[in-house]
Amino acid sequence: PxxxxxxxxxxxxxxxxxxxxxxxxxxxxxxxxxxxxxxxxxxxxxxxxxxxxxxxQFVNLLRDGAQVAMSTRSGQFVTLRDVMNEVGVDATRYFFVMRRSDSHLDFDLELAKAASTENPVYYVQYAHARICSVLREAESRGIPIPATEEICPEIYESDEERKLIARLAAFPDEIEKASKELAPHMIVNYVFELAGEFHSFYNAKRVLGEEEPVLKARLLLVKATGTVLSKALALLGVTAPERM
Structure with a gap:
């Protein structure tokens, strides 16, 4: 039959x-x-x-560098719920859509649990937490987020700022392409690259310690990055934590 x-x-x-x-x-x-x-x-x-x-394609679960043995005949297997309970929902969702659906995936359980920038989901979420920290500090100092029309684009002179702005501007096109191609891994690639551009900007440029014209421009850039990161992560079903 x-x-x-x-x-x-x-x-x-x-x-x-x-x-x-x-x-x-x-x-x-x-x-x-x-x-x-x-x-x-x-x-x-x-x-x-x-x-x-x-x-x-199939997924290989790895623990301490070795493949986790599974056999349906012997009843030895790991369920998706087991994985979520061990590494968390965010890491599970993020890791499962990191690759194209037709590509094999090696799911490293230890990496998915690591609280370090080697863990891609931690790396992305940490960028959002950093952003929220800057915005909280600005609020505590009584510094408002400026409106877009208040900022002169020429203020953004550095490579770090311009690369970050370019990645932000690409967001609508990236989402449309991922939707048309049924390829959520493209969104994962985008948020990882955006987080990388933000970390580079954050490590190279001061925000709250600058004079007002630059301070306002960079504060708006930080706010915009946080907005896009949170929206992109929401599409993946991954949270955007405010503290880590």
């Missing part, structure tokens, strides 16, 4: 409900089933392109 007839019925029901495209997420070991399913969709009077199948 096969599931082919019920699968065709399932897809027919989707199209009958008015959807113009159906996206299936399958394990890579089912790649041979894709042509059959597309043929079934075509038999329903639809274009085979109305069915899109994303093949997801």
């Amino acid at each position: 096969t599931y082919f007839a019920s699968d065709i019925s399932y897809h027919k029901e989707k199209f009958d409900r008015g959807f113009d495209r159906v996206i299936n997420i399958w394990g890579a070991d089912h790649h041979g089933y894709v042509p059959r399913m597309k043929a079934g969709v075509e038999a329903l009077g639809r274009s085979p392109d109305d069915l899109q199948v994303l093949l997801i």
Whole structure:
């Protein structure tokens, strides 16, 4: 017996409900089933392109540099909930979308738990926490966040500032591209690069210790970076902590 007839019925029901495209997420070991399913969709009077199948490669869990042994026959396996309980929801979500869906993923459990900048999710979240720290300090000093129209763009002269601004400006295009290509890993790449540009800026330039024109310009840049980082992380289902 096969599931082919019920699968065709399932897809027919989707199209009958008015959807113009159906996206299936399958394990890579089912790649041979894709042509059959597309043929079934075509038999329903639809274009085979109305069915899109994303093949997801396998994940290797690593602990202390060694692969975690699993066997379905012996009942030895690690569930997704086990992973979330060990490394946290944020790290789990971030790590699982770090790579293209058709690429193998080595999920390093120890790295995912590390409170260091070697851990990519910590690195990104730490950038947001740094931003919140600057904004809190500005508020405690009675320094308001300026409006965009108050800032002269020519104030941003350094490479660090301009590179950070360029990454911020790319945000809408990056999200649109990730959406069209069904590629959430692009958002992960973007937030990691944005965090890197912010860390470079933060380490090279003072913010609150500058004279007012520069202070206001950099404070606005810090605020804008925090806004984009939090929105991008929210799309991934990852929190943007204010303190770490």
